[in-house]
Amino acid sequence: MANVTDPLIKSVQGSDPQNLMEYITRQKIYDSRFWKEECFGLSAADVMEQAAKSLTCVGGTFSGMGKPTKFMALTLKLLQLQPDKSVVRAFLEQDHFKYLRVLGAFYLRLTGRPQEIYELLDPLYADYSKLKYRDVNEWKLMHLDEFIDDLLTKPICCGIAMPRLPIRETLQEAGYLEEGPRRTALHEDLIDAGGMKEYLKQKVDQEVVLRDQQVETPTTTSDTTTTNSTSTSTTSAISLWERRYGKLKIKKKKDDTRDSTNSEEDSETATNAIVDGGNTGRETSHLDTTDNAFIDRPNSTSTSTSIANGTEERKGKRKTVDNNDTLFLTEKKKKKKKEKKNSEKYGTLFKPSAVERSKEKSRKRSKDDHPPNEAESKTKKPADQNSDEYWNDLRSSLGMNPLKK
Secondary structure (H helix, E strand, O other), rough: OOOOOOOOOOOOOHHHHHHHHHHHHHHHHHOOOHHHHHHOOHHHHHHHHHHHHHHOOEEEEEOOOOEHHHHHHHHHHHHHHOOOOHHHHHHHHOOOOOOHHHHHHHHOOOOOHHHHHHHHHHHHOOOEEEEEEOOOOOEEEEHHHHHHHHHHHHOOOOOEEEOOOOOHHHHHHOOOOOOOOOOOOOOOHHHHOOHHHHHHHHHHHHHHHHHHHHHHHHOOOEEEEEEEOOOOOOOOHHHHHHHHOOOOOOOOHHHHHHHHHHHHHHHHHHHHHHHHHHHHHHHHHHHHOOOOOOOHHHHHEEEEEEEHHHHHHHHHHHHHHHHHHHHHHHHHHHHHHHHHHHHOOOOOOOOOOOHHHHHHHHHHHEEEEOOOOHHHHHHHOOOOOOOOOHHHHHHHHOOOOOHHH
């Protein structure tokens, strides 16, 4: 009688709750030693105590031997007992035993209603505790939020087919859930900031300040690993902002902009002074005597050398551009020549080639320029096609008899 469910328990999805687990896995659990020794005559409170003591991993059955895990045996015992909702909430709300929380979540996913499943399992996304997960072929390290995501999204978990769960949007449209995204641990912070974009903007500003501080402070060889780790960890908000809202425009400091403008003004005035000095000597003497603080001789020489270097670089760039243009034009000419040669060699079937056209044009021009002489026209008279002589000549050339008169 230990393998039979309580007759007073309500059916789940119109059948025995134990039928939610496959027949083969049930038989393996019934034949296991843990089921026979530890799971006999347990209540819901005893299951909680047993799970806190004995559960050390999550998973289905071991490969090869086909032994079921203790996690599956205790879930089957909960399906037999079908505890009250308050007991299941106690499983989920306690913070001391992570495997007990996973057991309650797995049982709720099998037997709960869609509205209850979303309301009670969504807060567990904030739990990042590590779990030992036994896959069919190997052991694997898993986090609790990943396991909850598998329960809500995947059709099979721990080797058991999950009942069908409607999408959150359909429940929101039907009015069973509140509209909007699921409630997260950052819900209150997002409300205080005024929305997701404003909260993300605050985080981006903080990360920009930290990055500037790391650039300004010199780092030693011993601290390079720590600085690299902090720099990679402080760019998550910036990368998320760029993915959602495009490239980030960081404003420069006012002091930096003032320094840059002052330096540009100084360079411009220096160049103007040099140019004016070349034209007139009075203006340079006036600048040197009255406004020495504004411009000095060494600065002027440095600026003149920088200007000369800049002009030389520009000339070099222009030369390279001109060389590239000439190479491009020579390649074009070569291609055109090849096309002309090919057209001269190979003419089309129905159209004359370019060479033939040019020959015909030259013939016409020669005829127009050199008309035939009168003597040649008298000696060479074209024979009439209607005359008998013309046709007799043609027939004789072909080896035929002349026409009969």
